[in-house]
Amino acid sequence: MKIAVAGGTGTVGRHVVDVVRERGDEPVVLARSTGVDLVTGAGLSGALDGVDTVIDVASVQTLSDAASRDFFGAVTRTLLAAEVAAGVRHHVALSIVGVDDAPHGYYAGKVLQEQLVEAAPVPWTILRATQFHEFAGQIFDTAKVGPLVLVPRMRSQPVAAREVAERLVALAVGEPAGRANDLAGPREERMADLTRRWAAATGRRGRVLELPLPGAYGRALRNGTLLARPGSDLGLQAFDEWLAAQAAARHPLDS
Template sequence: MKIAVAGGTGTVGHHVVDVVREQGHEPVILTRSAGIDLITGDGLARALAGVDAVIDVSSTKTLSDAESREFFGTVTRNLLDAEAAAGVGHHVALSIVGVDLAPYGYYAGKVLQEQLVETGPVPWTILRATQFHEFASQLYGRITLGPFVLVPSMQSQPVAAREVAERLVALATDAPAGRVADLAGPRVERMADMVRRYAKAAGKPARIIQMPLPGAYGKAMRVGTLLAKPGADRGVQTFDEWVATVGARGIRSS
């Protein structure tokens, strides 16, 4: 199969590309370096010629409702339109566990993405996953106050990005299935504890301070809205197993 990957150089995207190749399929990485712009749509028609399925793991760094909706709305519409024109038979989108229960900030765009996929012209599958293990490394140092590193008060159920990639490729090579079972990690963790363990393993000692984010978005993080519900599938690799590899190999954080 020929499988296009939107966001194929990111945290989960590079794993998706690896799995596609390992399984003997041909990946097409939708990236600006190859002349493909997901925002303008430039190059998509050429890139999708002969493609059987598209896996969308594109992402943006924003906590703004409007910016997130603009990004995911634009990218999703461009992909679906180009896929329909090219005769692509399957669109697979990665979303987030609990996104419909906390449609704020970054999640506002993901909710719109799901809506567009579900009502779009291309047969589809949507997989919701919890945060990746790498989320701890992405949060480290994002907000600082003097010697302190601030992280949001949050319950998480981190899952291995590689395991998410394997599930996405399995779905892409099968028939469109609509909303499939969510995928979560094996254990619930506190985000502050995760960041502390990451910082120690990475040799970046810091004083980690937990802070509650305001509003409904912050509440959803604190009270477990973003955790897996009954019926979700569970990944295998724990956060401790992942973080044990940090010092040896370094971490990809975007």
């Protein structure tokens, strides 16, 4: 089976590509590094020849409503049009738990993405997942101001990106399912605590300060909007287990 992975070099995309290969299927990586611009469609012509399913895990770093909608709108429209032309039978998109109750900032684009997928002629599956374990390190790097790391007050239920990838591929090789069961991590955490533990485990220096963000977006981060809903599937690997696995991979002789 030939499976294209849009954003196949990203945080979850790399895992998706690995899982596809481990199954004995053929991944087609759609990314700038492979000559494909998902926003403009440059290089996409021909890349979907013989592809059965597209898994879209493309992403962008932004907190702007407009920038997020521009990116996800362009990528989704480009992919879907190319899939129709190539006869792709199944489009699988990764989204975020609670996104429709917090359509602000980055999440604004994900809401648009879901709407476009649901309205398209290509049969589809959407998987909503909670934040990945890697999110703590990403926040540390983007929110560091001098010796301080300004982390939003946020309730999270982080899940292993590898487990998300495994679920995406399992959905991709099956029949289009519409909205699949949400996938979340095994337990609730505070993002500031995760960031501190990530920094301690990786030797990064900085004082983490937890700050409430204003407005509806900040309330959504604090009030549990982004946590697992009843009936969600829960992953197995907790954040500290993931940290230990990352440390063992960095220092295999010490394990």
